Amino acid sequence: MSKNSASKTAIVVGAGAGGVATAARLAKAGFHVTVFEKNDFTGGRCSLIHHEGYRFDQGPSLLLLPGLFKETFEDLGTSLEAEGVQLMKCEPNYNIWFDDGESFELSTDVARMKLEVEKWEGKDGFERYLAFLQEAHRHYEISVSQVLKKNFTSLLSMTRPAFLRHLIPLHPFESIYSRASKYFWTERLRRVFTFGSMYMGMSPFDAPGTYSLLQYTELAEGIWYPKGGFHSVIEALVKIGERLGVQYRLSTPVSSINLDHAGRSATGVTLENGETITADVVVINADLVYAYKHLLPESSYGRSLQKRSTSCSSISFYWAMDRQIPQLTTHNIFLAEHYRESFDDIFKQQLIPSEPSFYLNVPSRIDPSAAPEGKDSIVVLVPVGHLLDENQGIGRKGLDIQSKQGWDAMVTKARETVFKTVEARTGAQDLQGALVKEIVNTPQSWKDVFNLDKGAILGLSHSFFNVLCFRPQTKHASIERLHFVGASAHPGTGVPIVLAGAKLTSDQVLEGLGMAKPWDKRSLKGKGVVRDIDRIQGLPLLSN
Numbered sequence: 001m002s003k004n005s006a007s008k009t010a011i012v013v014g015a016g017a018g019g020v021a022t023a024a025r026l027a028k029a030g031f032h033v034t035v036f037e038k039n040d041f042t043g044g045r046c047s048l049i050h051h052e053g054y055r056f057d058q059g060p061s062l063l064l065l066p067g068l069f070k071e072t073f074e075d076l077g078t079s080l081e082a083e084g085v086q087l088m089k090c091e092p093n094y095n096i097w098f099d100d101g102e103s104f105e106l107s108t109d110v111a112r113m114k115l116e117v118e119k120w121e122g123k124d125g126f127e128r129y130l131a132f133l134q135e136a137h138r139h140y141e142i143s144v145s146q147v148l149k150k151n152f153t154s155l156l157s158m159t160r161p162a163f164l165r166h167l168i169p170l171h172p173f174e175s176i177y178s179r180a181s182k183y184f185w186t187e188r189l190r191r192v193f194t195f196g197s198m199y200m201g202m203s204p205f206d207a208p209g210t211y212s213l214l215q216y217t218e219l220a221e222g223i224w225y226p227k228g229g230f231h232s233v234i235e236a237l238v239k240i241g242e243r244l245g246v247q248y249r250l251s252t253p254v255s256s257i258n259l260d261h262a263g264r265s266a267t268g269v270t271l272e273n274g275e276t277i278t279a280d281v282v283v284i285n286a287d288l289v290y291a292y293k294h295l296l297p298e299s300s301y302g303r304s305l306q307k308r309s310t311s312c313s314s315i316s317f318y319w320a321m322d323r324q325i326p327q328l329t330t331h332n333i334f335l336a337e338h339y340r341e342s343f344d345d346i347f348k349q350q351l352i353p354s355e356p357s358f359y360l361n362v363p364s365r366i367d368p369s370a371a372p373e374g375k376d377s378i379v380v381l382v383p384v385g386h387l388l389d390e391n392q393g394i395g396r397k398g399l400d401i402q403s404k405q406g407w408d409a410m411v412t413k414a415r416e417t418v419f420k421t422v423e424a425r426t427g428a429q430d431l432q433g434a435l436v437k438e439i440v441n442t443p444q445s446w447k448d449v450f451n452l453d454k455g456a457i458l459g460l461s462h463s464f465f466n467v468l469c470f471r472p473q474t475k476h477a478s479i480e481r482l483h484f485v486g487a488s489a490h491p492g493t494g495v496p497i498v499l500a501g502a503k504l505t506s507d508q509v510l511e512g513l514g515m516a517k518p519w520d521k522r523s524l525k526g527k528g529v530v531r532d533i534d535r536i537q538g539l540p541l542l543s544n
Contacts, residue, residue: 008513011036011269011279013254013295016044017495018485019285020237021502024076026281027244028518029510034277035246036269038253043234044285044450045457046495049318051437053372055229056318056379058441059457061361062331063087063224064217065496068148069233072499075519076240083236086227088366090330093223096192097425099337099355104192108222120186132183132193135171136216142166143213148491148500151508152469171209172464179209191335195357198383200493201311201458203343208464223331225366230495257282257295259479266482281481281509288472288488289453289460301477308466310386311458311493312346313443315414317380320437324376325362327426332360334421345385352384352410358418382414386454387443407442458494459487467492474505475512483509 008031012023015037023033041047045059063069066087073079080087093106105116117129146163158164171179180193194204196214226232238248253272260267268278284291289310292302335357336342342353361379364371371377415438419431443455452459460466471490476482485505487493492501503519510517 008032008281008515009279010034010281010283010509011277012283012285013257013269013291014038014044014285014486015042015238015248015250016285016486016498017046017234017237018487018489018498018502018505019044019283020234020241021072021499022283022285022485022506023246024237024241024244025502025506025519026283026509027241027246028076029506029515031281033241033246034279035241035248036252036254036271037248037250038451039449040251042238042248042250043231046230046234048229048231049439051318051320051439054320054375054377054437055363055370056377056439057230057361057363058316058318060230060495061225061363061379062090063226063230063233063496064214064221064494065144066221066224068144068496068499072237072503073240075503076237078240080233080236083240085232085236087224088227090223090225090366092329093218094331094333095329096195096333096335097421098188098335099425101425102188103425104188106192106218108219113219117189120188121184125185125189128183128185132180132212133216133219135179135183136212137220138169139171139210140213140216140220142170143210147467148497149504151474151504152471152490153473153475155469157469174209175205176207176209176211177204179212180204187339191339195333195335198312198357198359199458200462201383201456202462203347205340205343206347206463208462208467211462225330225363227367228369229363229367233495254286254295257284257291257482259297263297264478265480266476280513281483283483283485283505283509285484285486287451287453287459288484288486290451291484293453294451296479305460305472306453309461309463310454310456311461312383313386313446313455314441314457315352315382315384315411315443316441317378317382317415317418318439318441319378319380319435320371321376321378321431321434322436323434324364324374325378325428325431325434327428328360328362328365328376328378328422330362330365332362334358334360334418334425346383347385349385352382352414356382356384356414356417358382358414358421360418360422380418382418384410384414384443386456387447388454407444411440411442459492462492474501474508481512 010026010031010033012019012035015035023035027033047058049056049058096104114126117126146166176194176197180190184190193215197204197207254269255272256270258268266282270276289305292305336355342357345353359381362376364376422428446452446457447455474484474489483505485502491497
């Protein structure tokens, strides 16, 4: 602990994944930390819904990039295992269901992938698949080392030689679909290896090619599910923080961030009940666009954020079934016949497609505790457009998405489409008859419950000019001691990415105050003598 840290205090606004991780890190560094959360639960979108023995993940339901989770816990002096978090590997990764009755099984098993790829593209197709993995591997490794673990505080940050020499190999100016088309020559496999852009809330025809790293981590490192639900990871971070002295005040909304008289430094927060709390540092984990609009003084930058492109929203169903649906695996993807058009409806028209692609998760398939014995809990995520401002809705085709009646119609349409599609493609029967309880999230409820601007579930878009130095930074440009962490701040959206962001934000706070980073000591451990047999050697000039 730094000698300067004894009297330092920090406030974290919001108990999402980034907020709880940042709180634990600052407490580890010696801060007295208080977290204020508007809801009566932690985790934000990484929370659980319960109903009479059924359990649903409200948001994320698969764990990717496990190394970033491991790093977070190790930096805090513990491990996932020590905190009772049990990760279960999902095998296969997904079943992908097509409109023509065919399916494709994605897996970390190379032998299985060889059969699946060669079925559609022959022997040469598998060789191209391996080349695709090689490119995606480069995207992954470069992104982790040069983007996720680095801050980009200005345009000059992008001129770092270590980053600049990798910019072109990251293919940021080509789409995922364009890059995949170089390796996969059938439309079927191009869809198989590009649908993952939905996890960034983007169309594969717009998402930068860099994000093939998502396919890579799934295929090389696997998809994992935390026993007891994704929130078990967040709960573990909360408990670590509490052991370090973090205080959580739930059901306590913040109404504003307080500044000094000059408006140049954060001094604390005012709660909705009128209470004022002071602190040396304030970290905002609330939705960033919401924070600029509602918690901070009005500014031109805040107004500009509202005009930026954002991710999509979703209609999410949480279904309690009175029996198991054996045709479904843990993770299922149903792809629209008109693939490009379905994404255009979402991202250009901000509507629900006439035939949507959607994701269906059965947590009880891998974790029986998610449903009563002999029954299933099912989560369905149907990507839809985000909420529109009134002037944006003028002239749009289709339903009036601003009206409650419009959303009711969209929910009905989505439900009917999901039932019909799943039954037609998998052979499952009478899903609606097996449904005993339905809970629904819509763009409006995402906005109301979590203060998500426009109900966009993944924050700002990840187009090139919305990432790196162009993305909102982890520190306010003109207000000292005010920092940000979360989906819309650098480095971006997704729980593992936000955890990486929590480290960047915490490092920046400590550096600004001249305090030590306790996790830096970890790099000194395990540095032993390397045996000759383990030394990296150059290639021999001649083969033996």
